Amino acid sequence: MQSGTLPTPIARVGDGCTQLWLRTAPVRDRIRDRFAVDTRSLAAVRIALGLILLVDLIHRAPFIEMFYTDGGAYPFAAYELTYTQYNGLSIHALSGDVWFQQLLFVVAALFAVAFVLGYRTRLVGAISLVFLFSLHARNPALLNGGDRLLRVLLFVALVTPLGERWSVDALRRGSARRTVASFGTAALLVQPLVVFTANAIEKHAGDTWYTGEALRIAMANDVMTVYLGNVITDYPPVLTTLNYAWVTLLAGSIVFLLLPVGRIRMVAALAYIAAFLGMLTAMAVGLFPLALAASVLPFLPAVFWDTLSRYVPERWGDRLPDADDLGPLERPPIERRVIERYRDGQYDAVVSYGVAYGRSLLTVVGFCVLVWILVFGASDVSGHDVPDEIDYSQLDQQSWGLYAPDPSSSYSWYVPRVDLANGSSIDARTGGEVDLDRPPDASAEYDTFRHRKFMQAVRDSDGGSISQGYADWMCRQASENYGVDAEHVRVYRMIQSSPVDGEFDEEPSRQMVIEIGCADAAPG
Structure with a gap:
């Protein structure tokens, strides 16, 4: 046997693995295509979430004194005795003075603006998430499912490269990938599917949604019905049609959004976004329609943005080169200059290991987030409890029962x-x-x-x-x-x-x- 030649049985095993890998390549490519996200869609998610954070702060601001100070209707004494799972988790609870709450609102708004602009995106987004959770923890009596969905979406989105395009980070970096496929993007795509599917299953347990009567009952609720909703209540056939269309969108979300690619996925995503914006004009359900619309943005494929770009003036276009085609930058970001400085010295191995470790850690985090979504979503719809080792109130955030199983009469x-x-x-x-x-x-x-x-x-x-x-x-x-x-x-x-x-x-x-x-x- 010549030196360097594998023994025959091992060589056959290696050849068999290679052949299997090659044969499964088309399947793997199809799977990757369905979990890859255009980075312009990620940028749209970042901008949408940042704007929702700003809208939320503006909406709450006139009632700061009533809901967040000791002189209001929910003083610190009530905070300590109710919703005890949030005790010690709110920066806003450090003081009951009006000026302190106003200061935190302003700081949170500044970070939200920075997040929209994509400046130090992941860091700023993480800080915005801390402020959001702190605000929610200060007065949980104000929250509905839309607040929880916003919190979950922001958390999941942070494991994806939200600053890859249309951002200060991209301009400083000088390049942008066109698409990204990772456990993080898979988690971001799966999250709305879990919301829709879980809600469809819970609605199936009721008596009215799958018989076409539920939306008529829901829209007769004068407290929840606003604007356009007050108009369409006079047209029962329209409500019945919309009822079945809504249930179809919820129950068929995996088929409509995840399985197709290209133009079919684009049409499906736009249909969902239109439905959520329609909800915004008809029902007083808070941030839910905005958060739902933001959750579907990752499904918008490249063909949508390419088509849209034809109507955008050239001077506003995104002309960043692909990351792989990037030449040397005249003025790289400071963190890149630090890395390159140490690469040129005796710490090259340490820096390379650190970069590789950081990427691997992000992959592991993305995988864990994906598993968290699936496990807790399945637990909610099945009624089975998760293992005690992971049963923690702040993790159990995958319960989505809006108007389920039946709307109130x-x-x-x-x-x-x-x-x-x-x-x-x-x-x-x-x-x-x-x-x-x-x-x-x-x-x-x-x-x-x-x-x-x-x-x-x-x-x-x-x-x-x-x-x-x-x-x-x-x-x-x-x-x-x-x-x-x-x-x-x-x-x-x-x-x-x-x-x-x-x-x-x-x-x-x-x-x-x-x-x-x-x-x-x-x-x-």
Whole structure:
């Protein structure tokens, strides 16, 4: 046997593995094509998430004092006693002063702007995630599924190269890859599919979605229905058609979004985005439609951006060369200059090892995120608990039950009545007379959807810390606004059956949620 020649059995094994690898190449290429993401789509995800963060801050800003300070309706005392799984996890809980909360809002907004621009993208995105989680932890009573989806999407997106295109990072780097395929991109693509599929399965457990009746029931909920929704409720056949279309999109998301490529995937992704934007114009569900639309952006293929680029002025075009074609930069980023400096010295092996280790670590993180999405998503829809070793409240974020299994057949609004020392009674929200009649537009009874969520928490508190904090705040507000001491607070929950057939069958019922004297109200 000649030197360097493998023994015959080993050579045959090696040849067999090589042949198997070559034969499976077409399959592997097809799989890769379905999990590869155009880097312009990743840039769109980054910009969309950054803008949603800004919209969220702007939306919350007018109510900073009410929801995030000790002088508001959810003081630190209530924070300590409720949602204890978040205790110690909020920077916003370090102070109950208005100026401190305003400062954190401004800082978070600056990081969100930097994230949109793609400056130090992964670092800035991670800091934005910390601020977002801190804000959520300070007052979980305000949150709905859209907030959780935003938090999860931002976390998953950070394991992908969001700053590869259309970013300050790309300009500093001087190059850009056209597509990326990794465990991170697979996780980013799988996340919305888990949301849609889980929601479709939970809806199947109900009685109305797969019979075409659910959307008509949902749109009869006057608290949740706004703008365009108030128009289409007059057209039951349209609602039935939209009902079946919505269920089809949810149940068929893997077939429509993951399996096709090219133009078919583009058409499917645009259909989903259009559906979510339609939800935004018809339902008061917070950030959910925006987050859902952002989650589908990675499915937009190169053909979409190539077609769109034909209508963009050339001076605005993305002319960065491919990363593999990049020549030497006149002024590389500082981190690259540091790496090259040490490469030229005696630390070349250490630097090479560190770079390789960092890339391998990112691959491992991407794989772990993908497994987390699949495991917790499967646990939610199957009803089986995850192993105790990984059963942690902050990891269990894959429950997606919007309007599932069936939409509610009734809705509620609240009338906060304050009795003043001068013998008069006022509606603490409007300052006018107390009116227990059904309003012409129940959605207008809440300043924002977060007020609706908070009042649900007040109701569920049943005399606990949240309802006590809200009652104390109402007493102080009434005394300050009207110059007369407030003596007594009552909060009524008005419950109305949804007029599914267009007519109200009965008058709203009334339930006492809070009844408390103001003499014992905590000082602001």
